[in-house]
Amino acid sequence: MNSKPKSFDELLTQETHLYLCRSVKWTAYLSVFLLVAIFLATMLQKHHVLTLQDLLVLQMPTLCIALFGLAGILYRQPEQHRMGLVLAYLLVLEVAWIYFVIGHYWLTSTLSIQWEYSSLAAVDSVVDVLVFTFAISLYPLRGWLLVSVVPLLTVSMVTRLIEIPENPIFAVTKFICLFVIILTGQKVLLQWFRKAILRNAEKLQLLQQFKRMALIDGLTDLSNRRHFDEVLALEIKASERTGDPLSIILLDVDFFKRLNDSLGHGEGDRCLIRLGEVLRGVASRPRDLAARYGGEEFAIILPDTDLDGARHIAEQIRNGLKSAEIPHPDSMLGDYVTVSQGVSLWQPWLDANELLASADRLLYLSKSQGRDRFNCGVAKA
Structure with a gap:
């Protein structure tokens, strides 16, 4: 790509x-x-x-x-x-x-x-x-x-x-x-x-520009949802063949609507751009893939990564955001942007939709527990 x-x-x-x-x-x-x-x-x-x-x-x-x-x-x-x-x-x-x-x-x-x-x-x-x-x-x-x-x-x-x-x-x-x-x-x-x-x-x-437009999110320069879905399907097939672990992380910006309302959509876009930079730095291995999943929601594919490894990546994201100090004057959690995360480990009998649904449930569990945290678990149908 x-x-x-x-x-x-x-x-x-x-x-x-x-x-x-x-x-x-x-x-x-x-x-x-x-x-x-x-x-x-x-x-x-x-x-x-x-x-x-x-x-x-x-x-x-x-x-x-x-x-x-x-x-x-x-x-x-x-x-x-x-x-x-x-x-x-x-x-x-x-x-x-x-x-x-x-x-x-x-x-x-x-x-x-x-x-x-x-x-x-x-x-x-x-x-x-x-x-x-x-x-x-x-x-x-x-x-x-x-x-x-x-x-x-x-x-x-x-x-x-x-x-x-x-x-x-x-x-x-x-x-x-x-x-x-x-x-x-x-x-x-x-x-x-x-x-x-x-x-x-x-x-x-x-042709390279057209291909980039089809696979890359124009704002954050991360992969878009279409490319994320294609790569996730391929990585699941690879894990089925090799038996290697596969984890994903879904994450969502906490109180993003309040940030837009208080600072305007321009600052909201700059927040997403800086978050994209943090995710790109964390998902640094050749096969890792960070993507903008939609709106203020992002996703990371972590091939050959078990639940402990994925938990370590989620912690790196939290620390990276703290260091980035992206302003959020209307957050209930502090002065800077935070994210909630759901970390899920793929199981051989699950397809991409079931793996994403499992990570999504863990993401909303993090939100319900107060945000600025992550929950990890083994995916279940």
Whole structure:
């Protein structure tokens, strides 16, 4: 109930991590597909520039790394992968591709005699696909995107300058244009990405507020009656399974109407707020639950607590109120607010209504005996 929704920065980190994990998956798939396409295209040529052995030597590192990435990303959930390892894998995959591209270019440019610029065409085609593949894979992180894209663009530019040294302007222009296009596209996509996450963070905060409104009393910041009833039912079921004791306390502000009449409803509300603070401090264990039961009546659920333990809590409430010194000028018991309490221990054969009825009877017994006290007992049907 009190879990805090994730901030925008936390959601941004989480969604970036998930996106990069998905990028590993589809980048590895695309790498395998591209390697197969290159292999088939090479083997279907009438005049083989590369031998089967040469092609396998060039492709094997990239293929192994791609398959390793697929195996890792499919075997484990994205949340289990560290961001650093994911980024390192993508860069290792790119290095393998650069090895393939440079090796392919060197072998084809050395062996190719019949077709001018055939090696350049192969390099350009593969590099262009890889540039946009890694740019899309790493667009949430501009620094890593540049680390991946610039080497590929450089390989393309250098091979073009080697093949066509008499026309360097086109090679440099292509480098600059692709670089600017990728940077511009990354900026636009990142803005959409961040806006989508911001909207998601706002929705989560809104849902948290709605949930809080449904379960929390707006004045005292304690649980409301609805939440109290739900938790009590769950704790009874838990005690039925485990046999652990379960106690509840019902308490009521003594002469609360007189306080409202003498000081006004504003002071009455402030009294309830301060009482809520006292109860929150007493019901401090993780499973303890303090709730505003209705009006000036409050309730506390004490799991794994026997009657002696509940009696100790009731005494702590009395002492806490004495220390709080909440003014009550029209009380018949003194100058400060007091409460009457009914403490009841659950029995295995009782439901929530019967347990509450037992605590209520003990509460009214405390009132009839003069207030500012508590009565304890084992619940009875």
